[in-house]
Amino acid sequence: MIIGLAGKSCSGKNQIAEMLEFRGFLCIDLDLEVHRLQESMKEILLTNFGDSILDSHGQIDRRALGQIVFKSPPLLKKLEDLLYPKLDESLNRIICDARPGAHIILNAAALQKGEFWKRCDLVIWVSAPWGLRFLRALKRDQRSLLHICRRFRAQKELKSQFFLSRVDTYIIRNGFTRSVLQKRVDSLIKHLPPER
Ligand SMILES: CC(C)(COP(=O)(O)OP(=O)(O)OC[C@H]1O[C@@H](n2cnc3c(N)ncnc32)[C@H](O)[C@@H]1O)[C@@H](O)C(=O)NCCC(=O)NCCS
């Protein structure tokens, strides 16, 4: 069974993925897969986004790339169009290599973009109030207010309703403590069919 883990930035997807991993589930972090891909796509990224996306060691500087794309929806779309076909190929490999019958959790803020959601038998949508997400982002990422606002704006169209009308969707609200979240995750696990 393939289970999407979606929700806006700092809603708590990584936190939930960690809890699910601790309970033995295989969790794939699409952000991390993208980071791996970006190194192998350096030339094409340089051609499209310029030399300012390189750091002093000649590696892709994701902070710099993020600064460019999160302030320009067409540039973010361009980056997604370059990355998603390769990401799709990586996902095929990961799914193929997984133990047959295992549940695979796809942790992906952008699950509804690039049609990754179409692979999912179930989507877990994580929600948390905007202000709380904003405070969590400031604390976690140490980025400017403006950058976080821009990243949040790039996720305006990401909504639970998208999934609710297309695929089985389970909503987890993460506006309280980690121990409350843990109970909600354990209750979700009880709803899942056993792995084969
Ligand atoms: C813009 C990039 C270089 C910024 O990298 P950086 O290391 O600073 O941030 P990181 O990758 O950890 O992402 C932080 C958060 O930004 C948000 N985010 C990332 N990409 C997107 C996107 N395409 N649309 C909306 N939100 C996004 C997510 O909430 C994500 O968790 C990077 O996020 C990227 O290449 N994004 C485009 C590819 C993509 O869609 N990745 C997400 C796959 S789920």
Ligand SMILES: Nc1ncnc2c1ncn2[C@@H]1O[C@H](COP(=O)(O)OP(=O)(O)OP(=O)(O)O)[C@@H](O)[C@H]1O
């Ligand atoms: N219930 C909670 N109580 C306290 N802190 C939390 C809680 N949930 C998440 N956090 C913290 O908030 C921050 C954001 O959470 P997390 O990284 O899980 O979000 P995310 O949805 O995966 O974000 P992104 O899409 O930006 O990667 C992290 O530092 C995390 O430890």
